[in-house]
Amino acid sequence: MLPVDNHVHTVWSYDGSGTATMARCCEQAVAVGLPAVAFTEHLEFTDGDDGDQVAGFTTDARWWGRIKPLDVTGYLADIAECRERFPSLRILSGIEAGESHLFAASASRVVHGNDFDRVLGSLHAVPYEGKLIAADALFGLMPDDEAMRYYFTELIRLIEGSDLFQVLAHLDFPRRYWPKGAHLFAEAPLEEEYRAVLRALAKTGRVLEINTKTPLASVDMVRWWREEGGTAVSFGSDAHWPQRVGDRFKLAIDVVEQAGFRPGKDPFDFWRA
Ligand SMILES: [Zn+2]
Ligand SMILES: [Zn+2]
Structure with missing residues (x-):
């Protein structure tokens, strides 16, 4: 039996494809034989609120210009x-919270105000010289x-600054944008840095995602x-369109x-050591 796809985006995510309706993603999940799917839409913010560490940062239009707030009510109605429509498929609700250490107050309001089955933690943007910039923009700024x-x-x-999430998504996200080609990126030269991240995550008892969109x-x-x-470990396709649900899981x-x-004994659980 295949594991649960714990990381899927639909039209409710600001960057979800227009064809990625939740229903079409469910059809695909059934077609490929997944026991369950979690719809983990992006939770990103275009502005810092009171209590958010990011409040003093300036905005980088290349990153912030794309983001749209999540319509939680509409999303939950779709779930x-x-x-009802796909009774044989277990459908989990979820969220992919971006930079939740910088948006602690804003993210906490959404996460604690709802009862999501899955909360993923992500880092898509990083602070750099007083700005929040897209993580891949770092490649233009340093070796x-x-x-x-x-x-x-x-x-x-x-990891150390936010306990809002349960699963760390795509821990080496920028490798997707490795300037010499994503397929040429090597983990080994960065073993110590990987281990430091993994150690910090293990200390908090959380789950590592195996992301199948990333190499x-x-x-x-x-x-x-x-x-x-x-x-x-958690399996996640990070699909943004239906055809990728459950992709490369074998x-x-x-x-x-x-x-x-x-x-685990429960087919809907994470896989265990
Ligand atoms: Zn992500
Ligand atoms: Zn994602």
Whole structure:
């Protein structure tokens, strides 16, 4: 049995494809044989509120200009409708909270004001010289490996500074934009930096996501997670259009199994060491 796809976006996300209706994603999940799917729409903010650390930052239009606030009410109504329409599929509600250490007050209001089944934590943007900039913009500002180190340093701040999320999504997000080509990115030279992130996450007892949109994690990296005390992994396609729901899960299962993780007794649970 395939694991749950714990990371799917639909039209409710600001960057979801127009064809990515929740119903079409459910149809795809059923077609590929997933037992369950979690709709984890982006929770990002265009402005800092009282109590948000980001309040003093200036805005970078390239990043902030794209974001739209999440319509939680409409999203939850769609979830309820799909649960009626697809009774054989377990449909989990969720959110992908971006930079929740910088938007602690704003993000907390949404997360604690609702009862989401899954809360993912992400770092898509990083503070740089008083601005919040898209993480991939770091590559233009410093050597490539330094950009990854800069990202990992901020990621530890997110892990240690926010307990709002349960699963850390795409821990090495900027590798997707590795200037020489995403397929050429190597984890090994950054082993110490990876381990520092994984150690911080394991200390808080949370879950590492194996993201199948990003070039796939190596067996070595998932082993580092175990060695640093990690006990659970979550599978996430990070699909933004229906055809990608559950994408590359067989490959990801191979990696995760070789690193020593197995399905839990409950098929809807995370995989465990
Ligand atoms: Zn993301
Ligand atoms: Zn995502």
